[in-house]
Amino acid sequence: MDSKVTISDVAELAGVSKSTVSRYLNNGYISEEKQERVRQAIAATGFKSNFFAKRLKMKSSKLIGIVIPRMDSVAVGQLLSGMNRVFDPEGYQGIMLVSHLSMRRELEDMQSLMQQGVDGIIVDSVGISDRHVELAQRSSLPIMFTGQYHEGVSCVRIDDYKAGRMMGAYLRQMGHRHAVFAGVTETDKAVGIERRQGFYDTFLAGGDSKVDFIETGFDFLSAYQKADEALGLHPTVIVGATDNIGLGVLRYLHERGIKVPEEISVTGFGGYDVGAVVYPALTTIAFDYELMGMRAAQHMLDVLHGLDVEEELSVPLHFIARESVRDFTHAYVQEPPQALNL
Amino acid sequence: MDSKVTISDVAELAGVSKSTVSRYLNNGYISEEKQERVRQAIAATGFKSNFFAKRLKMKSSKLIGIVIPRMDSVAVGQLLSGMNRVFDPEGYQGIMLVSHLSMRRELEDMQSLMQQGVDGIIVDSVGISDRHVELAQRSSLPIMFTGQYHEGVSCVRIDDYKAGRMMGAYLRQMGHRHAVFAGVTETDKAVGIERRQGFYDTFLAGGDSKVDFIETGFDFLSAYQKADEALGLHPTVIVGATDNIGLGVLRYLHERGIKVPEEISVTGFGGYDVGAVVYPALTTIAFDYELMGMRAAQHMLDVLHGLDVEEELSVPLHFIARESVRDFTHAYVQEPPQALNL
DNA sequence: CTGTTAGCGCCTTCAG
DNA sequence: CTGAAGGCGCTAACAG
Numbered sequence: 001m002d003s004k005v006t007i008s009d010v011a012e013l014a015g016v017s018k019s020t021v022s023r024y025l026n027n028g029y030i031s032e033e034k035q036e037r038v039r040q041a042i043a044a045t046g047f048k049s050n051f052f053a054k055r056l057k058m059k060s061s062k063l064i065g066i067v068i069p070r071m072d073s074v075a076v077g078q079l080l081s082g083m084n085r086v087f088d089p090e091g092y093q094g095i096m097l098v099s100h101l102s103m104r105r106e107l108e109d110m111q112s113l114m115q116q117g118v119d120g121i122i123v124d125s126v127g128i129s130d131r132h133v134e135l136a137q138r139s140s141l142p143i144m145f146t147g148q149y150h151e152g153v154s155c156v157r158i159d160d161y162k163a164g165r166m167m168g169a170y171l172r173q174m175g176h177r178h179a180v181f182a183g184v185t186e187t188d189k190a191v192g193i194e195r196r197q198g199f200y201d202t203f204l205a206g207g208d209s210k211v212d213f214i215e216t217g218f219d220f221l222s223a224y225q226k227a228d229e230a231l232g233l234h235p236t237v238i239v240g241a242t243d244n245i246g247l248g249v250l251r252y253l254h255e256r257g258i259k260v261p262e263e264i265s266v267t268g269f270g271g272y273d274v275g276a277v278v279y280p281a282l283t284t285i286a287f288d289y290e291l292m293g294m295r296a297a298q299h300m301l302d303v304l305h306g307l308d309v310e311e312e313l314s315v316p317l318h319f320i321a322r323e324s325v326r327d328f329t330h331a332y333v334q335e336p337p338q339a340l341n342l
Numbered sequence: 343m344d345s346k347v348t349i350s351d352v353a354e355l356a357g358v359s360k361s362t363v364s365r366y367l368n369n370g371y372i373s374e375e376k377q378e379r380v381r382q383a384i385a386a387t388g389f390k391s392n393f394f395a396k397r398l399k400m401k402s403s404k405l406i407g408i409v410i411p412r413m414d415s416v417a418v419g420q421l422l423s424g425m426n427r428v429f430d431p432e433g434y435q436g437i438m439l440v441s442h443l444s445m446r447r448e449l450e451d452m453q454s455l456m457q458q459g460v461d462g463i464i465v466d467s468v469g470i471s472d473r474h475v476e477l478a479q480r481s482s483l484p485i486m487f488t489g490q491y492h493e494g495v496s497c498v499r500i501d502d503y504k505a506g507r508m509m510g511a512y513l514r515q516m517g518h519r520h521a522v523f524a525g526v527t528e529t530d531k532a533v534g535i536e537r538r539q540g541f542y543d544t545f546l547a548g549g550d551s552k553v554d555f556i557e558t559g560f561d562f563l564s565a566y567q568k569a570d571e572a573l574g575l576h577p578t579v580i581v582g583a584t585d586n587i588g589l590g591v592l593r594y595l596h597e598r599g600i601k602v603p604e605e606i607s608v609t610g611f612g613g614y615d616v617g618a619v620v621y622p623a624l625t626t627i628a629f630d631y632e633l634m635g636m637r638a639a640q641h642m643l644d645v646l647h648g649l650d651v652e653e654e655l656s657v658p659l660h661f662i663a664r665e666s667v668r669d670f671t672h673a674y675v676q677e678p679p680q681a682l683n684l
Numbered sequence: 685c686t687g688t689t690a691g692c693g694c695c696t697t698c699a700g
Numbered sequence: 701c702t703g704a705a706g707g708c709g710c711t712a713a714c715a716g
Contacts, residue, residue, distance in 0.1 A: 006709055017687045022711055031685065048457040052403070053709035055394040056692050063437075071423035072632075074416065081413035084440050095405075095437045098426050115390040220619055224682050251619040251682060274616045277562055277593040290414075340566050340593055348693055359703045364695055373701065395693035398708050 005047040014041035025049060055117065064300060065113030065121040066096040067106055074272055075289045079124060079146065082293025090301060092119075101126055103187075110135055110143070120300045122146060127189045128153065142303040146296045148190050149312070154303075156296045156313040160190045163269060163285045163317050164198020167239060170283075170319065172202065175328025176237045176265065177209040180230040182216050182223060182249065183241035191241055195269060199239060216245055223248030231258075236265060237325065243268035243275045246282050250324070261326035271320060276342050280323035291315050347389045356383035367391060397459065406642060407455030407463040408438040409448055416614055417631045421466060421488065424635025432643060434461075443468055445529075452477055452485070462642045464488060469531045470495065484645040488638045490532050491654070496645075498638045498655040502532040505611060505627045505659050506540020509581060512625075512661065514544065517670025518579045518607065519551040522572040524558050524565060524591065525583035533583055537611060541581060558587055565590030573600075578607060579667065585610035585617045588624050592666070603668035613662060618684050622665035633657050 007025075011018045014037040023029050024038045041047075055061045064087060068076050080094070087094060095118065097109035103126060110132075113121050120142040125132065128150035136143040136153045144154040171179060181199060186192040200211055212233045216223045223245035230238050230249065240246030246268030253260055260266055260280050268275060271286020292315045302309045322341055349367075353360045356379040365371050366380045383389075397403045406429060410418050422436070429436060437460065439451035445468060452474075455463050462484040467474065470492035478485040478495045486496040513521060523541060528534040542553055554575045558565045565587040572580050572591065582588030588610030595602055602608055602622050610617060613628020634657045644651045664683055 007711095008709080018710075019688080019712085020686060023686085026711080029685065034686085050398070050709050051457060051459040052394045052397040053692090054711080056392070056398055056694090056709080057711045058692090061394070071426060072416070072419040074414070074419075077414040077416075077419050081440075084413060088440070093437060093439065095435060097435065098423075098430070115393060117393040220615070221682065221684060224619075247616070247619045251621070254621045255681065273562070274589070277566075277589045278620050279593070279596045339597065340563065342563060349695095350693080360694080361696080361703060362701090365702085368695080371701065376702085392693050395708090396695080398693080398710090399695045400708095 005045040007047070007049070009045055010038065010041045010047050013045060014038045060119050060304075061117050062092050063116075063118045064092055064094050064297075065110075065116065065118035066094045066124070067099055067109040067113065067121070068096060068124045069099050069101045069106075069126050071098055075270065075287070076124065078289035079293040079296075082290035082295075083122065083297040084293075085290075086294050086297040086301065092297075092301070099126070103127060103129060107131055107135065114139060114141065119304055120144075122296050122300060127187060128155075142300060144296055144300060144303075146292055154299065154309075154311050156292050156299065156315065158190065158287050158292065159314055159317065160194040161198040163287070164195040164200070165202045166198075166285055166317065166319055167267060167269070168199040168202030168204075170321070171237055171239070171265075171267070171325070172206065172209065173329075174265075174325055176203075176325075178212075178233075178235045178237075179203060179210075180212045180214055180233050180235040180238045181241065182214045182226060182230055182238055182245050184218055185215060191269075195241055216241075216248075218242060218244060220244040220248030220251070224252050227252035231256075231264070236328070238264065238266050240266065240268040243270035243272040243282060243284055246284065246324070247275065247278060250278055250280075250282065261324055265325040267325060271318065273342055275320075276322065276340055281338070281341060283322045283325045284320050286318040286320050288315050288318070347387045349389070349391070351387055352380065352383045352389045355387060356380045402461050402646075403459050404434050405458075405460045406434055406436050406639075407452075407458065407460035408436045408466070409441055409451040409455065409463070410438060410466045411441050411443045411448075411468050413440055417612065417629070418466065420631035421635040421638075424632035424637075425464065425639040426635075427632075428636050428639040428643065434639075434643070441468065445469060445471060449473055449477065456481060456483065461646055462486075464638050464642060469529060470497075484642060486638060486642060486645075488634055496641065496651075496653050498634050498641065498657065500532065500629050500634065501656055501659065502536040503540040505629070506537040506542075507544045508540075508627055508659060508661055509609060509611070510541040510544030510546075512663070513579055513581070513607075513609070513667070514548065514551065515671075516607075516667055518545075518667075520554075520577045520579075521545060521552075522554045522556055522575050522577040522580045523583065524556045524568060524572055524580055524587050526560055527557060533611075537583055558583075558590075560584060560586060562586040562590030562593070566594050569594035573598075573606070578670070580606065580608050582608065582610040585612035585614040585624060585626055588626065588666075589617065589620060592620055592622075592624065603666050607667040609667060613660065615684055617662075618664065618682055623680070623683060625664045625667045626662050628660040628662050630657050630660070 007018050007021050011021045099106040124146045125148045128148050146156045149157040183196050184192050214230050216226045227249045238249050246266050268282050268284040271284050275282035295313050349360050349363050353363045441448035466488045467490045470490050475494050488498045491499040525538050526534050556572050558568045569591045580591050588608050610624050610626040617624035637655050
């Protein structure tokens with residue numbers, strides 16, 4: 001089963017011309033009879049059409065370049081899963097490059113993909129810079145971004161600012177007035193800036209409250225290590241910028257024997273399933289990354305098919321109130337653990 | 343910056359022949375002077391060599407096909423991350439297809455990849471069937487498998503049987519004599535059969551112990567739902583076939599107010615980080631999926647470079663004793679929670 | 685409906 | 701060291 005069988009071999013064996021075989025492979029327009037002869041010849045030779053030769057002629061490669069910041073993230077996994085869900089039935093395939101959270105690599109990856117003859121590129125960006133915009137606008141092929149937002153380019157966004165606002169409003173409403181926001185650096189615009197700003201804007205709105213900030217990484221180990229520092233500020237609630245951060249904090253509090261939410265409350269962002277299995281289950285705002293992936297992919301397909309589409313899409317947010325936040329507006333009663341709430 | 347600039351445009355602008363430009367792009371053999379002219383022409387035109395045209399001529403595509411069972415799994419993420427870590431610096435790229443845990447799709451994906459002109463294929467298989475072996479052996483390009491093991495094909499395996507044995511031995515040694523093994527169906531040979539068999543073989547070795555089996559899915563929701571049934575069997579320990587299963591059980595026990603490990607013990611397999619942040623932290627056996635990915639990728643590269651390599655590789659197991667198992671061999675003392683143990 | 689004729693963009697002998 | 705010529709495998713007009 002060498003891959004040396006070409007369309008000519010098949011043609012010869014079937015006693016027809018190359019074009020006829022080609023027609024058989026693509027559109028119809030062949031007599032039943034020859035169709036059968038070609039079918040047999042193909043079966044006999046084990047012919048496989050050469051992908052590269054085909055793509056050289058045709059405009060479309062059915063390949064979508066995807067650049068992601070890292071591989072080992074639940075969010076990225078879900079995102080890719082969503083994309084795959086819509087690309088796959090349409091016969092499109094993703095070819096992916098990892099930027100390792102580096103903006104420079106991200107740009108390089110985009111360029112590399114452009115040379116690679118993909119039909120379009122989706123970038124799950126860590127931050128859309130002017131270079132990104134320039135590249136996207138100058139490029140002849142469709143490029144879109146997920147996760148982050150920037151004027152002038154197509155993106156499917158999560159409204160991180162709004163998510164921050166939701167959490168701020170909820171916590172205020174529960175009677176909290178002093179929070180520690182445990183977040184990541186500002187290089188991640190969506191998480192580091194918008195999510196945080198949204199939180200500040202509503203939580204601080206009354207003029208009677210206060211937020212302290214502590215910087216951590218994205219993993220829960222680093223959050224775990226910073227938890228003590230956060231605790232030293234004596235807030236009523238520690239707001240993790242991601243679920244992992246909330247989880248790391250929760251673990252630390254457990255080790256210190258500090259009861260959540262009785263003594264202190266904790267929240268996260270993301271809606272990871274694991275937030276539901278820890279105790280207390282983590283109150284969070286869920287992002288539907290899978291849906292985001294589907295939207296991005298569908299949008300890409302629409303553009304490729306020449307449909308008119310809007311530039312900016314956004315996916316809904318789901319607030320998930322679980323057990324990790326204390327309600328100060330009522331006398332506190334120890335509630336029994338609720339059932340699993342994914 | 344249209345992608346219409348070809349090698350001829352560059353040649354014309356530089357006042358040389360196409361071949362000279364081609365030489366510039368590949369091996370050397372050009373005078374300093376022309377080299378410079380070509381360089382400038384390329385910069386001026388923004389020329390990008392056409393991937394498909396190039397691959398049509400050359401034998402290697404620098405593309406490795408990767409088929410995975412699903413996208414949204416931590417293990418798969420780590421595996422891919424490991425592969426990427428070795429492929430990337432060598433200029434290789436992965437193009438991946440998802441089988442959605444279906445063996446039929448897995449086979450289809452492999453064939454599809456073969457037509458696609460990839461240099462090699464790595465399959466993170468759900469189970470290596472005779473069809474797999476046949477395909478692999480008949481194929482002209484290197485194919486290797488991860489996660490599962492089968493004679494006659496290259497694989498990087500995790501010794502699931504041994505992992506099962508380790509857990510069985512540990513639990514026996516801790517004085518447990520009645521376990522419930524909460525596992526998945528036998529369609530996943532590694533997890534569903536080998537891991538379980540290994541456990542049975544050592545745990546049951548003394549003739550004085552007993553194991554009951556309960557079937558669950560891979561997600562912790564389904565484990566959570568089956569936990570009650572497991573509990574009804576009154577074991578001293580529930581052994582989850584994966585960490586997710588252990589986690590789901592842990593959550594259920596928490597809701598019922600049943601203390602772990604005081605009243606019952608729980609374990610998992612996999613070594614997911616989240617197992618360390620729940621309380622009690624989950625005792626487990628860690629598989630280094632990232633290393634497995636690296637090994638597989640390196641092996642693939644070696645084969646591609648014509649090096650002699652062994653057919654079968656395996657990655658080490660790490661036993662992680664944490665807090666979720668009770669030691670019956672000593673009088674039980676409530677231990678304070680330990681520090682985070684990843 | 686089908687064979688013939690041209691390339692797609694690049695690499696690679698082969699003479700110079 | 702360099703240009704000309706041929707072809708990788710396939711598709712797409714073009715005449716029949």
